[in-house]
Amino acid sequence: MCGIVGYVGEKLATDVILEGLQKLEYRGYDSSGVAILGSGKLKFRKIAGRLSNLISSVEENPVEGTIGIGHTRWATHGAPSDVNAHPHTNEDGTIAVVHNGIIENYMTLKNELIEKGYNFESDTDTEIVAKLLDMYYEGDLLQAVFKMVKRLKGAYALGIVSSNNPDELIAVRKESPLILGVGDDELFVASDIPAILNRTRKVIYLENNDIVKLTREGYTIYNVDRNVVEREVKEILWDVEAATKEGYDHFMIKEINQQSSVIKDTLFRRLDDKGNIYLENVNIDSKYLTTINKIYIVACGTAYHAGLIGKHILEKFLNLHVIIDIASEFRYGNNFVDDKTLMIVVSQSGETADTLAALRLAKSKGARILSITNVVGSTVARESDDIFYTWAGPEIAVASTKAYTTQLTAFYMISLYFGKLKGTLGDEIYNEILSELKSLPAKVKAAIEESEKVAREIAEKIKNKRSLFYIGRGLDYYTAMEGALKLKEISYIQAEAFAAGELKHGSIALIEKDTPVIAIATQRDLYEKTVSNIKEVKARGAYTIGITRVSNKDLENVCDSVIYLDETYDIFMPLLSVISPQLLAYYAAVERGNDVDKPRNLAKSVTVE
Structure with missing residues (x-):
């Protein structure tokens, strides 16, 4: 590295x-x-x-x-x-x-x-x-x-x-x-x-x-x-x-602000004349999709968090079993890869050593490889059968932001494309979901603008804290994992993500007076249950911050501070809800005087196992 x-x-x-x-x-x-x-x-x-x-x-x-x-x-x-x-x-x-x-x-x-x-x-x-x-x-x-x-x-x-x-x-x-x-x-x-x-x-x-x-x-x-x-x-x-900062104080804040435009590039450059998704470097047809019996997703770090959300979306749209594994562990467990497996590997750099090793093992067993990567001509891209380039442009800050949200965009597009090919998504539902996906770049831009001020204020309050917790349920839990990772990476505040429903099974013992808890509550079916979990930590003295959709105004009665997001389908909320954690991590690092773009002990391209 x-x-x-x-x-x-x-x-x-x-x-x-x-x-x-x-x-x-x-x-x-x-x-x-x-x-x-x-x-x-x-x-x-x-x-x-x-x-x-x-x-x-x-x-x-x-x-x-x-x-x-x-x-x-x-x-x-x-x-x-x-x-x-x-x-x-x-x-x-x-x-x-x-x-x-x-x-x-x-x-x-x-x-x-x-x-x-x-x-x-x-x-x-x-x-x-x-x-x-x-x-x-x-x-x-x-x-x-x-x-x-x-x-x-x-x-x-x-x-x-x-x-x-x-x-x-x-x-x-x-x-x-x-x-x-x-x-x-x-x-x-x-x-x-x-x-x-x-x-x-x-x-x-x-x-x-x-x-x-x-x-x-x-x-x-x-x-x-x-x-x-x-x-x-x-x-x-x-x-x-x-490849320069363009007037921003750090590459990371520049890259956070670029997310609306790079998501738009990743999406709209792959739409045909009729506005449908067309993946020119993915040569998978409907016949192939009927022959596979599972999909593996393999990735590391932030890319793994994108894969967790990708698993949920692929299973929903394809009605097919999806297994996700951490790349560094993949070769050392019992994997079930064969010639009826499609493996999706996710790597920002396309050079991640653990991911490459998993790719090669899967390929040796007959699996077809579809890669999601940001770097044209990278090793992952060259060794894959099919490629989805995220077109995020060069990401210089070590802590990934725009690469992550374009990876999510890739999973949404691949899932929609495959669902239509396979016939598990009818035309009406496909068109409806795709139409909403096209609206997301503008909603991401709004999320950045709306979250900026609150993120600064919260960063000021948490800058001297020893630890912080993220909680969420369903897709919100995966966003909580990414939020906690960002905070650890650049602010060095000990941050952990918990599935909100699991608090009562042990981790709530960590909550004491003024412990910061950030609750992501965007999933409609799980909203009331998440509110109950927020009340549980609040009762133990936690300082609570909520991230939710704009229709959930009642969250103000439960949390000390709330960040509101535009309305969209539940499956797309991770693209919006991750913005506030990115900004919070950034401003917390700035408040603590850290080197934001080059956090200690880390490097951008992980080319060692």
Whole structure:
């Protein structure tokens, strides 16, 4: 879960690389470094802490050259420190490596190298890559890389330079994201598009086991068998401003406010001339839907919460059994996947290691894979049979907001589309539900506007609390889970979600005077029961905040504060009710002085298991 930037051209490589790393700091921010080739020499600078430390160091003591690699780290092996920061080198400092991912067999390789006389300075798995390259190097860096990758197990992206081959940069991709940028007389490699978007819009999505050699004359891509392969150059159509804050204090609040427009994009760009849903990258027909006996949903974290709601909607519209599992647990339990299973995998980045592992296991058992992801060309997308891109645009803040609501939108659209195909949804009901779905972008915008002031006020009241509880029933419970996760992620307030009906079975013991309890009460059939549960915690001294639909004005008689939402169908309320918890988490983090976009111990793209 680190960021890589590499450059080959005529400009000062350090400037280009540091600019790119600033766009990737959401991927890792506990240390950073650069290795630059200039005048036939390899020069290094690496330092623990935020990227600003490295920038200051380079400003005080410039590192000049026109070819180089850079890295921003999120620690997996070894604590954040100058020594563990990338790049890592061989012992004479002639080869430098930056790395994203994990080398699973690094201890075996490290012991082998130690027996051969190699010494190690860091606690990282990356250092063995530099030492292996040194062992295999015989004057040709590319040939050493070919030999080295045959020894590695795991998921990794690598950037490699050597002073003995001062005119080239080698990059390797296996299971970890890496792109190649093609500019005018300059080339780039990077972990994600925002790193190079100011420099070029021409991008190649490197594929698994691609090895690319970059020189000032151009690039050549090889597979592990050393054969030259061709990859399509694609034009990136994003506005450059899509990867900046656009005047907002943080990326997270910008992305919360974008939700209305990105939900609209995700929905309306998939409607045909008659206004019906058309999923061009989903090649599933009515015959296939009659042959499957179950659907699996597999995801992690926020995407898992979207999957919980997706399970409810799919079962309702398809009259079919849906099983949901946490991706990190999927391979280690008794799963019932076969060739009559449709698996839906959900991953914002499309690179989530646990989700990819589950995908591959299911595929090996004959399941068909439908992915919901935000990143075009990601590994999840490439390895799936069918793809639903959420079109949320780049999400920079670590805590997911717009990716989540577009994932919900994806589940609504897929469920409607499949229900109509299968015939379990009649035309009249389909048209009625789709019409309401089309109204939701405007209602999300209203929810943001209506929730903002109250969320600020509540954040002020809870900022010094040790703990907070969310409660809800049915679909509201799943939103409560997402709300609690958001608060934990960025405010660091201990937050837990409880099924409201389960309070009396033990968890109500945690309620004491002034304990904040946020009750989500939007489901009509469960509303009265939820009100009774709110009264239970209120009787124990809780400070209660209600989130409900605008018709439930009586909630003011029960709660200390209420946030009201527009009316919509019960199944669509999760799209509206999650807005207030997002804003509350954001403003609580701001009040506590936290780094909102880069919460401690977390990274955006989870490429390790």
